[in-house]
Amino acid sequence: MDDLVTNSLETFFRRIERRDGMAPAERLALVRSVSTLENVRAGVDLVKEGDRPSRCTLLVSGFTARYRLVSSGERQFAAIHVPGDFIDLHSFPLKEMDHSVLALSDCTLAMFPHSNLQELTESYPHLTRLLWLLTLLDSALHREWIMCLGRLSATARAAHLFCELGIRLAVVGLGEPDNYDMPLTQQDLADALGVSSVHANRVVQALRSDGLLVWQADRVTLPDLARLRALGEFDERYLHLVREPR
Amino acid sequence: MDDLVTNSLETFFRRIERRDGMAPAERLALVRSVSTLENVRAGVDLVKEGDRPSRCTLLVSGFTARYRLVSSGERQFAAIHVPGDFIDLHSFPLKEMDHSVLALSDCTLAMFPHSNLQELTESYPHLTRLLWLLTLLDSALHREWIMCLGRLSATARAAHLFCELGIRLAVVGLGEPDNYDMPLTQQDLADALGVSSVHANRVVQALRSDGLLVWQADRVTLPDLARLRALGEFDERYLHLVREPR
DNA sequence: CGTAGACTTGACGGCACTCAAACAAGGTGG
DNA sequence: CCACCTTGTTTGAGTGCCGTCAAGTCTACG
Numbered sequence: 175m176d177d178l179v180t181n182s183l184e185t186f187f188r189r190i191e192r193r194d195g196m197a198p199a200e201r202l203a204l205v206r207s208v209s210t211l212e213n214v215r216a217g218v219d220l221v222k223e224g225d226r227p228s229r230c231t232l233l234v235s236g237f238t239a240r241y242r243l244v245s246s247g248e249r250q251f252a253a254i255h256v257p258g259d260f261i262d263l264h265s266f267p268l269k270e271m272d273h274s275v276l277a278l279s280d281c282t283l284a285m286f287p288h289s290n291l292q293e294l295t296e297s298y299p300h301l302t303r304l305l306w307l308l309t310l311l312d313s314a315l316h317r318e319w320i321m322c323l324g325r326l327s328a329t330a331r332a333a334h335l336f337c338e339l340g341i342r343l344a345v346v347g348l349g350e351p352d353n354y355d356m357p358l359t360q361q362d363l364a365d366a367l368g369v370s371s372v373h374a375n376r377v378v379q380a381l382r383s384d385g386l387l388v389w390q391a392d393r394v395t396l397p398d399l400a401r402l403r404a405l406g407e408f409d410e411r412y413l414h415l416v417r418e419p420r
Numbered sequence: 421m422d423d424l425v426t427n428s429l430e431t432f433f434r435r436i437e438r439r440d441g442m443a444p445a446e447r448l449a450l451v452r453s454v455s456t457l458e459n460v461r462a463g464v465d466l467v468k469e470g471d472r473p474s475r476c477t478l479l480v481s482g483f484t485a486r487y488r489l490v491s492s493g494e495r496q497f498a499a500i501h502v503p504g505d506f507i508d509l510h511s512f513p514l515k516e517m518d519h520s521v522l523a524l525s526d527c528t529l530a531m532f533p534h535s536n537l538q539e540l541t542e543s544y545p546h547l548t549r550l551l552w553l554l555t556l557l558d559s560a561l562h563r564e565w566i567m568c569l570g571r572l573s574a575t576a577r578a579a580h581l582f583c584e585l586g587i588r589l590a591v592v593g594l595g596e597p598d599n600y601d602m603p604l605t606q607q608d609l610a611d612a613l614g615v616s617s618v619h620a621n622r623v624v625q626a627l628r629s630d631g632l633l634v635w636q637a638d639r640v641t642l643p644d645l646a647r648l649r650a651l652g653e654f655d656e657r658y659l660h661l662v663r664e665p666r
Numbered sequence: 667c668g669t670a671g672a673c674t675t676g677a678c679g680g681c682a683c684t685c686a687a688a689c690a691a692g693g694t695g696g
Numbered sequence: 697c698c699a700c701c702t703t704g705t706t707t708g709a710g711t712g713c714c715g716t717c718a719a720g721t722c723t724a725c726g
Contacts, residue, residue, distance in 0.1 A: 252566045267553040320498045321490065328714075360673065372717095376714090616683060619683075
């Protein structure tokens with residue numbers, strides 16, 4: 175069992191190791207904190223607004239999105255998760271969910287009961303700071319999205335998103351910054367960018383005809399990353415990809 | 421000295437106590453972690469993107485905003501801070517700032533050296549979780565702003581912001597949800613809403629003529645809170661104002 | 667071969683933008 | 697005490713990004 179879990183946490187460990195070293199004992203403590211591995215189908219809500227989860231969920235494979243609905247029925251994503259991301263680590267201190275999380279594709283999940291995390295935080299101060307750090311990375315992503323939503327055009331926001339996903343997937347070993355698999359629909363893209371699906375389509379076509387994006391059959395290729403980054407005002411500083419003591 | 425600091429942290433303690441109890445020893449440890457109190461003038465950048473602060477800053481009095489600039493020179497706020505808020509607690513695990521913080525008014529600040537926080541996290545697990553919680557509340561605010569920016573009109577976003585500030589100020593004892601002091605300019609409001617200052621002005625006038633907002637001489641009054649909340653789709657769940665063990 | 671889901675296109679309308687100018691109020695110095 | 701300056705607010709006219717509505721195309725799959 176431990177071996178299976180260790181393999182499942184590989185992307186998660188890569189994500190942490192890009193920011194700080196981890197002692198073998200800490201690594202083992204994390205593996206031991208997993209209660210179960212689970213599979214869910216695309217389209218399922220993993221947690222819902224108002225839920226009080228008794229465990230935190232790590233995304234092992236697949237894509238998910240945090241979202242909220244507004245009264246008109248429109249959906250807005252607050253984040254897209256890739257393998258190695260916790261989708262609701264904040265539910266541990268926060269208790270109640272203030273948003274929902276949707277599986278954008280079929281997913282595999284690793285479950286960490288809150289009681290196990292509680293023990294971790296009592297015994298492993300450095301590991302606690304690392305978990306804290308992970309939630310702060312989410313926060314940094316949110317701030318970046320706020321800047322994009324507030325001050326960039328929909329096309330620039332799309333450029334930014336494609337840059338971000340490439341880097342984040344490359345960090346966990348699932349592709350290159352300019353070439354990766356991504357199972358989102360254009361409707362999903364629209365919900366991330368805060369535009370209608372019609373306009374999301376026009377944005378995609380604009381990027382395509384500018385030679386900045388190839389996107390077909392769930393495969394994304396970015397032929398001119400430099401120009402795409404300039405268009406989306408993308409600077410990876412906010413991803414905090416620096417390994418140092420935390 | 422301890423007494424002066426204790427008074428300065430009053431709003432901070434109120435903010436925490438709305439979410440969980442704190443032991444006297446924890447309270448004292450926090451007071452002892454403050455190195456200095458400082459004053460700054462409106463318009464000063466308290467920290468800048470790229471900084472590596474050696475201390476965290478708690479806002480004792482005044483208003484500040486987290487912001488980023490885009491290439492066009494426009495500014496986007498990611499959050500507005502009120503007394504009792506940490507303005508850069510995330511710099512402790514994150515190390516490098518990915519955005520700047522601006523004093524919107526004259527401010528008083530309490531400084532917590534990282535080394536003192538490091539000791540706290542080694543000795544006080546519950547207190548560590550509370551600090552973690554505070555950064556997660558920021559995260560929840562960010563998600564709410566994302567929903568507003570992505571899916572609400574500028575007028576609705578303004579309504580939402582006035583509701584949010586009222587509740588947050590009331591929590592720390594600085595006014596009522598429908599009646600409080602706020603020293604922002606219309607340009608500041610524009611930077612929070614992600615619109616031009618011209619349009620921010622038009623939004624304010626729309627709210628005024630609808631009988632939803634009185635705002636003059638730094639005083640905000642909200643004559644019809646129910647209607648304002650409906651317009652801004654405001655639901656305070658995301659503020660997590662529930663006292664329970666964390 | 668029929669259906670469902672995703673993607674694409676066109677026409678038209680409105681929210682929010684830019685540019686430009688005028689107005690108000692507080693502070694400072696002569 | 698007034699002229700002047702600075703900062704903040706207000707107004708108008710013209711423009712454009714993005715919205716809605718509606719239809720049509722493509723692809724996978726049973």
